[in-house]
Amino acid sequence: MNQNTVEQPSGDTSAAGEETATHIRRNFASDNVSPVCPEILAALSAASTGAAASYGDDPWTEKLERRVAEVFEAEARVFPVSTGTACNSLALSALCPPWGAVLCDESAHINNEECGAPEFFTHGAKLLGLPSDDGRISSEMLGRALEKAASGGSHVSRVSALSVTQATEWGTVYRPEHLREVTGMARRAGLGVHMDGARLVNALAFLGCSPAEATWRSGVDILSLGATKSGAMAAEMLVVFDPARAEEMDRRRKRAGHIWSKQRFLSAQLLAWLEDDLWLRNGRNATDMAARLARGLLRQPGAVLPFETESSEVFVVLPELLLEALEAAGFGFYRWTTPPGITGTLIRLVTGYDTRAEDVDALLAVLASVE
Amino acid sequence: MNQNTVEQPSGDTSAAGEETATHIRRNFASDNVSPVCPEILAALSAASTGAAASYGDDPWTEKLERRVAEVFEAEARVFPVSTGTACNSLALSALCPPWGAVLCDESAHINNEECGAPEFFTHGAKLLGLPSDDGRISSEMLGRALEKAASGGSHVSRVSALSVTQATEWGTVYRPEHLREVTGMARRAGLGVHMDGARLVNALAFLGCSPAEATWRSGVDILSLGATKSGAMAAEMLVVFDPARAEEMDRRRKRAGHIWSKQRFLSAQLLAWLEDDLWLRNGRNATDMAARLARGLLRQPGAVLPFETESSEVFVVLPELLLEALEAAGFGFYRWTTPPGITGTLIRLVTGYDTRAEDVDALLAVLASVE
Amino acid sequence: MNQNTVEQPSGDTSAAGEETATHIRRNFASDNVSPVCPEILAALSAASTGAAASYGDDPWTEKLERRVAEVFEAEARVFPVSTGTACNSLALSALCPPWGAVLCDESAHINNEECGAPEFFTHGAKLLGLPSDDGRISSEMLGRALEKAASGGSHVSRVSALSVTQATEWGTVYRPEHLREVTGMARRAGLGVHMDGARLVNALAFLGCSPAEATWRSGVDILSLGATKSGAMAAEMLVVFDPARAEEMDRRRKRAGHIWSKQRFLSAQLLAWLEDDLWLRNGRNATDMAARLARGLLRQPGAVLPFETESSEVFVVLPELLLEALEAAGFGFYRWTTPPGITGTLIRLVTGYDTRAEDVDALLAVLASVE
Amino acid sequence: MNQNTVEQPSGDTSAAGEETATHIRRNFASDNVSPVCPEILAALSAASTGAAASYGDDPWTEKLERRVAEVFEAEARVFPVSTGTACNSLALSALCPPWGAVLCDESAHINNEECGAPEFFTHGAKLLGLPSDDGRISSEMLGRALEKAASGGSHVSRVSALSVTQATEWGTVYRPEHLREVTGMARRAGLGVHMDGARLVNALAFLGCSPAEATWRSGVDILSLGATKSGAMAAEMLVVFDPARAEEMDRRRKRAGHIWSKQRFLSAQLLAWLEDDLWLRNGRNATDMAARLARGLLRQPGAVLPFETESSEVFVVLPELLLEALEAAGFGFYRWTTPPGITGTLIRLVTGYDTRAEDVDALLAVLASVE
Structure with a gap:
């Protein structure tokens, strides 16, 4: 399909x-x-008192970073943004150069429903959609694509990243062993790995595994973690497990208009979502x-x-x-x-x-x- | 300076x-x-009831458009976004092609503090900062720049837009007659006119004129109207007075990650801000x-x-x-x-x-x- | 395949x-x-005498335009460049906005062997490769793609152009009636039509029809006409049959580094190639x-x-x-x-x-x- | 001025x-x-015999690399292109990220007469023109710009490169000690250094120093060396002294349409120009x-x-x-x-x-x- x-x-x-x-x-x-979920709405009201430093130098953002480290058992870098399209596209721009290509499932949101946002943020990288039965990239298809990418030279876009969607666009979920298989193949071929986790929380419920197991322990370098579909007003976050991939991410965010001056109100949403396992x-x-x-x-x-x-x-x-x-x-x-x-x-x-x-x-x- | x-x-x-x-x-x-201003916080809570269609097909956005038409006495197109940088850059991208140039004051926020966002959204247009005494472009400097732009041919970026900041970065305010003079020169030379109105409401208080007088009646094609600095959580709006300039703005917004799925929460902020003259x-x-x-x-x-x-x-x-x-x-x-x-x-x-x-x-x- | x-x-x-x-x-x-073909080498030597105005204001370029008008029976605009990749990409950038998409055969050179040049020149448009048996887009596949493009709204890239390759990458040739069928469908849907004619001369030999019949009379808006593969040193030309599509093409060429200062040496190659039917x-x-x-x-x-x-x-x-x-x-x-x-x-x-x-x-x- | x-x-x-x-x-x-200079025209004719591998795998390109190593006393990477605008812009794209800025003299060709090509190739970097008396950047002005660049954070484009023009647009020439002073300041601040050498050969004649002394020994990382203004038909070359800066340059060239399929004819021009000191x-x-x-x-x-x-x-x-x-x-x-x-x-x-x-x-x- x-x-x-x-x-x-x-x-x-x-x-x-x-x-x-x-x-x-x-x-x-x-x-x-x-x-908006009542707990998050309450957190927004609570955050709206007194002055707070702008552009992310606020206590909510600091607490958010600590909370992400806890729930993901990792010293990840965190960048809050307001939409999933921005989150995915910023992630891909950190993994793929303008002359590069991103492998994804042909059903992927990044490939079909973001009006070319990944191409905009990456300055023209190609998205190569791999056919699948149910939104999950098979190791066979991935292997074929990686083999093709290995030849070609400078006439061919450099395949630089793999993007997986968890849960997929068809509502299916990668099992950790499947995920590790495809991310392992990608990493051995020098690709960075992105997970579009707009609905990761739904997949976590199905899998019953830990957030760490579902992401960086299964080979994910950058996660787009979506809260909007799960109770937030407008809040997603890039979780960058490989700190080298986070370089200049603030300049990337700023020039895309994706740093809120009153960032406390982004971070407060995400913090409330992660507190008391509300997200789960x-x-x-x-x-x-x-x-x-x-x-x-x-x-x-x-x-x-x-x-x-x-x-x-x-x-x-x-x-x-x-x-x-x-x-x-x-x-x-x-x-x-x-x-x-x-x-x-x-x-x-x-x-x-x-x-x-x-x-x-x-x-x-x-x-x-x-x- | x-x-x-x-x-x-x-x-x-x-x-x-x-x-x-x-x-x-x-x-x-x-x-x-x-x-956040209490009235706007209350509006967010009030908007958070029941299901609403996503991506702008919601009643708040519709009401916002009607309210903008009222307060600006014009059938303008309205596009809510969450940051001033996005608002300015989207506006400039609608006025200036990739091979174009934007004239602005050398102190302009678009030129100095947006990390190249206008260049990103326009795909590489140049910003040409004109020197001034106090952040207001003089007709002399503008005249010289327009004269230079008239020569040059295809070796030279096409000067396509004028951007004025009201109030300016130095806290000064263009008088309507000054504004009409420079926008008139720009329009006669074929340029589109953008106003960075991140603090327009402060200028309106000083001028005591109507919003219409301060903007489209003074030659402005697209206004970036900022509410965040004046009470909103994160809400600005492009007000496009010349409908031809609004073409494909939704695709521009989408591929920049600047359409909220739950747009009612952007529109509700702006609506509350415009209601009962809260903004003024x-x-x-x-x-x-x-x-x-x-x-x-x-x-x-x-x-x-x-x-x-x-x-x-x-x-x-x-x-x-x-x-x-x-x-x-x-x-x-x-x-x-x-x-x-x-x-x-x-x-x-x-x-x-x-x-x-x-x-x-x-x-x-x-x-x-x-x- | x-x-x-x-x-x-x-x-x-x-x-x-x-x-x-x-x-x-x-x-x-x-x-x-x-x-290089001897006739073209001789023309280069002949052109290398005396001073000549730079950047295209030379007699060779003027003669080239007249000669193109003759052989194509049309008042086309002509823009010489030195590579086929530049020629194709400039053409597509004139037909497709950054948020647009180009339909092409999945085997197309623009899609596979130009390292993302069309994406670079269009500032991030998508290339959508349609499967075919032999490099020729069928009206069935095109119809399905156009139908899909008609829905979607601002989440989906606007399908803006059709690119056909003549002769195709598999050595086959579109017949004029086939070409008219697919270009007609594309034009009715509002798309511009590009022909990658890197090997058009080989197709013309097979078809036996006139250059006009093979191009604009069959619905082509912009032709990339290749001489390099057929005897030139490095010379291709954009032939723009729809003058509205040629707007600002010189600025597009200039900012891509594709206007030669000594353009007479590009035009002289193309002129010699078109003289005495050398090209045919x-x-x-x-x-x-x-x-x-x-x-x-x-x-x-x-x-x-x-x-x-x-x-x-x-x-x-x-x-x-x-x-x-x-x-x-x-x-x-x-x-x-x-x-x-x-x-x-x-x-x-x-x-x-x-x-x-x-x-x-x-x-x-x-x-x-x-x- | x-x-x-x-x-x-x-x-x-x-x-x-x-x-x-x-x-x-x-x-x-x-x-x-x-x-075209007779020696170069003769070299083109001589190169036009027999088949040769395309896209740079030809003997002329190989010899050119060896000859450049000789005349510059350095194992530089060499990339031939056909225009100075392409050469400059490719160089800058290797030195400056999309969110970066390039310091140059306000009279620089890259800043004024390339229709935004550097902005195109860098994907939107800013060019910051420093005022000078005669086209040569003074250490005072450079110092002020570097100081300003050191503050600012992610709101401000990262100043990433210095571009000097030798000879300048006003016909003046940097002395080696002046050049070393400004490139030294730039390098200590983490900037890469580009030289626009469209007329370097004219400056060399004035200076009487070696090509190495005039370039990499004076702190230049990438040189745009122009032959077109000095006898070639259309031939310039990027000379990359710092091999790390050459990474993916072929993909950059390819996606800009700046790799000739018959590259021997670019290399043959440059080779003839460098032979027997014709260039000097x-x-x-x-x-x-x-x-x-x-x-x-x-x-x-x-x-x-x-x-x-x-x-x-x-x-x-x-x-x-x-x-x-x-x-x-x-x-x-x-x-x-x-x-x-x-x-x-x-x-x-x-x-x-x-x-x-x-x-x-x-x-x-x-x-x-x-x-």
């Missing part, structure tokens, strides 16, 4: 006050339709709710789930009749490009940190009610 | 809890050391407090104010003895490069939306107390 | 004096191993010799030709035993990535403007002599 | 056949109006002829020479009456921006490798004949 063209979402996605009297959340279009709890809820949803859909006649549901995204092919019923009931979701050979329409349903069992069950009930 | 190298601020700038029992705000280092009140307070401070300093023996104080920044040369007294009392400020021919040290004192008369008076009292 | 990794050429390719006593040209590695004769010779070679190979037991030979490149799979015999006899060629499912090794044999029947026959004789 | 806007040249600059029956060369507009003889002639011209002008009533004539460019202020006489006699030259406080018009007269004493004397005779 190599297309993930986003079409317009169905349902009532634009209404802020969509919640009905029954309090059912019907918007499954994305995990970024959710509001939020990630777990979305993954659990997606699993509940997938279990229900598997029992639904006419439904086909082309991928394993291992994090917070559920892809399902449903007959149009059922989709119309969902829309009629006010449920929101995106229609995806249906893979060839399957009848029906592929849709994506995304659960969030704040999705509840009753929201999932309400959706399943609508499907069950169609004759 | 052509140097504004920033040195390290003095005083206790990093302590969030610097406020003493007497509640005196002692941090005059910048207007971005302030917390906040701007007026800073300008009034700066004037109070300047009046006090003018009475201080040994103080030299090289510029008129017309907005929220006060530049003053003081003997080291007085600076040490300020530092000893916990006041924070930046030391600047002292212009040649003046004895003492040039410092910058910045007032904010939340500076109070007692804060200013406390600073003046310290100076007066030194024998 | 989607890989054309270039490996090191076999045979004696580096010796300038490789020609033996029998005067057999044995180097089939590329059409750029040839010397040179192109025809290479195409004829490739056809002779292909005919011979088709009679060779064990040889498989995966593509039709329609221009100057012959791709053939041969058993290693035969390749070793060729190498032992001093013949030079590149080994290519062999397509899956075929036994033997794929090599590329390229004929030039100066290849003779006896050179081809000598190669075939070596093969025939192997038992 | 801080403006060198080029206006249109006077005289008959566009006529290839401008030489009259008296064989007087009247075009003093630039040293790039000259034809050509440089000496231009410098000698400029000196002869300057001596004559100094005797001319009404002429003011604002700079010392130390290489091949003569700047002179003349009354309009005299300029009209020159133009009437068919002499070609550029009018420059006249410095304030001088009556008359500043013009530039450039001598070349092929200027003869009778050409100079003819020009002086015209001036002398005006009553």
Whole structure:
């Protein structure tokens, strides 16, 4: 499956006050339709007292660095930014020169939905999308790409980085041994390794391993760790495990307009998210709710789930009749490009940190009610 | 005066809890050391309910556009971003091609303190800093630059835009007739006109004219309107008065990582700031407090104010003895490069939306107390 | 077939004096191993008399423009440059914005062998390689790509240009009706159309149609017309049929270091090449010799030709035993990535403007002599 | 003097056949109006025999590297390109990151007449032009710039390189001790040093020192060595004395379209130029002829020479009456921006490798004949 063209979402996605009297959340279009998590909102208010030095010389940023070191068991460098696109692109620019190339899965967000941001930040590097069954790069495909990259000379872009997405765009999750295999191949070939962890917390819930195990102990040099999809207002962070890769990152951030003057308000979000394992709890809820949803859909006649549901995204092919019923009931979701050979329409349903069992069950009930 | 190298601020700038029992705000280092304005914080909380469509298709963004149209009396296009550097650089990229040049004052923030962000976003355009007495481009200097630009052919970068800063980096303010004169010259020569309005609200307080008069009626094509220095958490907006200049701005924003997925939280800040004239009140307070401070300093023996104080920044040369007294009392400020021919040290004192008369008076009292 | 990794050429390719006593040209590695065509060398000498205005204000450039208008029956703008990579990349930069994407065949030179030059000149546009059987984009694949491009919004790079290669990288040639079909689809979708004509002259020999018919009458907006592979020292030209696309091309050339101060020596090469139909004769010779070679190979037991030979490149799979015999006899060629499912090794044999029947026959004789 | 806007040249600059029956060369507009030096033209013909490996794997390039090592007494890396703009810009891109800045004289060609090429190749670095009296950076101005650069942090572009022009744009020449002083300051501050040697051969003739003494022994890391202005058709070379700076230069060249497929024809030009000291003889002639011209002008009533004539460019202020006489006699030259406080018009007269004493004397005779 190599297309993930986003079409317009169905349902009532634009209404802020969509919640009905029954309090059912019907918007499954994305995990970024959710509001800010109460703990993070409280942290923002708490941070808004008194003067604080600007551009990152504030106590919140300092505490954030210490907390990241704790939860990742590593003296990583941390750079907060407000969007995942910035986070990914800054990471890639530190790993790949302008005449370089980045290997990624053909479904990768960096390759398809960031309007060329990696190319902008790297000053023109190429993204080479490798085909896969389910968003996870296989060692076979990677081996072939690395072999090809080894020849070529100065006519050919230098393959400089591998970017893996965890959880993947199709909702699947790399196992640590798989990850170590591909990152090991990449590192032996001289590539730096980036992880797009916009939904890493959802993968962690599935894997049950430590953040360290899921990242630098599995060969990741730079992690884009996303909090926005998991409760923050707008907060992501580059976690640079290899300090040499962090050189001049502040100048990279500054010239991209990605250093907040009042950075305490970025750091405060991330700090609250990492405190008391809020991040892990939020990630777990979305993954659990997606699993509940997938279990229900598997029992639904006419439904086909082309991928394993291992994090917070559920892809399902449903007959149009059922989709119309969902829309009629006010449920929101995106229609995806249906893979060839399957009848029906592929849709994506995304659960969030704040999705509840009753929201999932309400959706399943609508499907069950169609004759 | 052509140097504004920033040195390290003095005083206790990093302590969030610097406020003493007497509640005196002692941090005059910048207007971005302030917390979020209560009205804006409340708006963020209020916006954090229920699901909302992402990437700008939300009701807050829609209301923001309507409100901007009202306060500027124009059907402008509005693009919220989180930093002034991004706002300025996106604006310039819409006005100037990669092989172009931007005319600006040599003191301009875009030219000195954005680490080459305009060059990044424009893909390599040149910034040509024109010398001035006080941060305001004179029609003489502009005329000379435009004349030079008219010759040259394809060996020479095409001069494509004029950028004016209102209020200027030296705290002075363009009068509308001055502004119309230079923007008129620029437009007749085929240039687009950008205004860096990071502190426009402070200038408006000084001028007493309407926002429309201060901007598009005075020849501005794109305005970078800053709210962060005036009460927001992190919120600025491109206001594009010439709709043709707005083409593909969303793709420009996206590939720079400057579209928030939860954009409602950017728009909600800006909306609250524009509601009930909060922006004008906040701007007026800073300008009034700066004037109070300047009046006090003018009475201080040994103080030299090289510029008129017309907005929220006060530049003053003081003997080291007085600076040490300020530092000893916990006041924070930046030391600047002292212009040649003046004895003492040039410092910058910045007032904010939340500076109070007692804060200013406390600073003046310290100076007066030194024998 | 989607890989054309270039490996090191076999045979004696580096010796300038490789020609033996029998005067057999044995180097089939590329059409750029040839010397300068005598007519062009003479033109360079003739142009080297007296002073001439620099940077293109010279009589040779003026005559070149008139000659191009004649041979293409169009008032095209002409921009001479010294390399095909520069020519292609400048063309694409005029057709595609930094946030855009270019559709091309996955085998395209711009996509594989220019080390990211199109990305550099366009400031980061994406190249989207479409799979094909033989280097020619099918209307089916193009239709699918255009359909996908129509959705997406600002998250997705704007598909802005189609680039076709004539003759293709696999030695095949688009027929005019095929070309009109795909360029028509592209133009209706708002795309500009570029033709990489590094070997257009070889295709013209095969097609027998007029240069106009092969280009702008078939929907091409900008042509990269290559003379270097067909007799010049270092000379290519952008031929811009749509004058609106030529805007600021001189500034684009200048800032890329691609305006010669002594431009008369670029224009003189191209002028001599276009005079007396030298270009067409040179192109025809290479195409004829490739056809002779292909005919011979088709009679060779064990040889498989995966593509039709329609221009100057012959791709053939041969058993290693035969390749070793060729190498032992001093013949030079590149080994290519062999397509899956075929036994033997794929090599590329390229004929030039100066290849003779006896050179081809000598190669075939070596093969025939192997038992 | 801080403006060198080029206006249109006077005289008959566009006529290839401008030489009259008296064989007087009247075009003093630039040293790039000259034809190719006979020795170099002969070398091009000689190189045009037989097949040769492409993209630099040819014997001419190999010999060139050895010859450069000889004449510069150093194991430098050599990269031939066809224009000075490409040569300078590639050099700067190897010395300065995208968020960096290059210090140069405000009159520098890289700063004024390359249409932003250095900004393009460096991906947006800033050029900071330092004011000077005569094109030579003083240690005072450099010291001030380096001091300013030392403060600032990530808000300020990192000053990364110093670029000196030898001979300067005003025809003056750095003495080795001056050069060592400024390059020493730069290197101690961590900057790389570039020399724009478009007219280095003219400076060498004036200095009488060895090429090594004039370059790497005086602190130069990368030299742009120009042959085009001194007899070549289109040939310059990057000479990289610090091999670490040469890393990935071939990929930089390739993606800028600056590797010729038939590179032998670039290398053959440069090789012939360096053989038998042709380069030094050509440089000496231009410098000698400029000196002869300057001596004559100094005797001319009404002429003011604002700079010392130390290489091949003569700047002179003349009354309009005299300029009209020159133009009437068919002499070609550029009018420059006249410095304030001088009556008359500043013009530039450039001598070349092929200027003869009778050409100079003819020009002086015209001036002398005006009553």
